[in-house]
Amino acid sequence: MSGKTLYDKLWDSHLVRQDDDGTALIYIDRHLVHEVTSPQAFEGLRLAGRQPWRTGSILAVPDHNVPTTDRRAGIADPVSRVQVETLDRNCAEYGITEFSMLDPRQGIVHVIGPEQGATLPGMTVVCGDSHTSTHGAFGALAFGIGTSDVEHVLATQCLILKKTGSLLIRVDGALAPGVSAKDIVLAIIGRIGTAGGTGSSIEFAGTAMRSLSMEGRMTVCNMAIEAGARAGMVAVDDTTIEYVAGRPYAPKGAQWEQAVSGWRDLHSDDDASFDRSVSLDASSLVPQVTWGTSPEMVTGIDGVVPDPDNEPDSVRREGMRKALAYMDLQPGTPITSIRPDHVFIGSCTNARIEDLRAAASVIRGRTVHPGIKQALVVPGSGLVKQQAEAEGLHTLFLEAGFEWREPGCSMCLAMNADRLQAGERCASTSNRNFEGRQGQGGRTHLVSPAMAAIAAVTGHFADVSKEPA
């Protein structure tokens, strides 16, 4: 019998019961909650006369709707305000821990969970948000759920699931300077497609993954959902344990020793077998830029906008044509000649301290190009913002002509006031380049923080790996 994958281990250690057809009840350790996908779940619970099973499993934070400008006057948009107040009320009613909008720990739910040690190795973590896959970076089983399942977890502490297939993605080799975790995951999605992980849980492995910091691993796992996977994960190693140590909600003392000894087993066994596997050579990777309206529509900075006429599949060809029309791009256009109007550095993909440092190191001593209408930095949490300010990064950004904002999801999905106007083009460190994602008619190019920064100062996409160090 072959050994277990990391996914097998996480599944088995949370299995409450299983039917003969494989339908299982899986216990959920951590339930992260935000304001957009929870109100109907709390309301459903109330209407059915049920109580939350274990409020101690829940950490709540408003992030999608919150303004990133001065918040002391509250939220101007009355509809957004009601939604955030509804979260506050639900948390107060049930005694749920919430970092409310003015709490210095408030931030994007997928940034604050790890930052607080509320995300731990070996956990099952869910949230009514597709980017919950982020937390898999800790050797956790983490995935997004819909609102009905938010209610299901509130009421039962479990989910009804069937086990997915397993996909091993090995990334080996050393990244060139200026090439980052974001480029790895964009290249993976470009290779396997946005449905390449459908029906699977992905384990990211290989020397390049091992060399990434926890923040880099989170960036990769964050976009596992963009490859269609239920979850993405990385095995626990010293990097994981060092990151978790000392976090506010991490175990302490004897509990810490006991926990670490268990976490050391959170890796796939040497003889584990996967349903599928894919390999990527990190050493040949160049910075990536998306050109279309799906994250799989991506190429290297040295590439050109592809020609739909060269696509043999008719459905894909038509999809490319629609994408190029929406993006207002011609086949054959060099990526380096594309000029964004906006630059957005933020989101649960790339708004952690290392992301801000990477961007800041590119702009140091330079200024935002006059062709750029707006360049925004939106830190992932209040604590990331504090840290950046302690390092003086905000001064670099502000002096270069960036705006330095309060934490939240912001222009990643444009639910608050931060959004593109129709026809505007954005170099964005976020995760989705769908039509209208950053504002109706807006055009998104997904890039790493360093690539967003160099686009801001040069006015066009440029190869940050060619920059003098």
Added chain:
Amino acid sequence: MDKFDTFTGIVAPLDRPNVDTDAIIPKQFLKSIQRSGFGPNLFDEWRYLDHGEPGKDNSARPLNPDFVLNQARYRDASILLGRENFGCGSSREHAVWALLDDGFRVVIAPSFADIFFNNCFKNGVLPVVLPAATVEALFAATTATPGYALRVDLQAQRIEAPGLDAIGFEIDPFRKDCLLRGLDDIGLTLQHADAIRAFEDRHRQAAPWLFNKP
């Protein structure tokens, strides 16, 4: 949740791959704290020529004549025919609520994104996965025949498609049973409350740090 047994409806073809949930229901409508009322804003950015906002009178907005669901022959459609990776992106269940609110009870595609697929079952919407060639044949039949309708028989796992051989489809037995009986799966899970408590006790013994309250 309404039961689902057999369903007959007009088919509307949405001929593009990777239809994401941002397209199905744009973000500004997610500010609602209700489960209903999303129907008029289904595919809002494709459906209307102007920008939609919550509270706007949708009946007064200019329709995009090029969008397929605005064509008279598809106005009463209740079965949506899509392409690969339907429902990708955001986990927002509002996408399924919007489809349901606009009258759709069945979505047929060669593949679905995982969270959207799951959300459908929670709301009495049947997502049917069919081979790409079968979907292609349905696109051809739908566009060739105004008023083209399908009869979907969930119990028999069969679709009657005029002009084509009857189409069988696969469905998870548990999900099929929930749809047929209109079951609330929270109620089903709570029948195992003792097993959950017993697991929780063992889990707490083995890994007490998982139970530290944030």
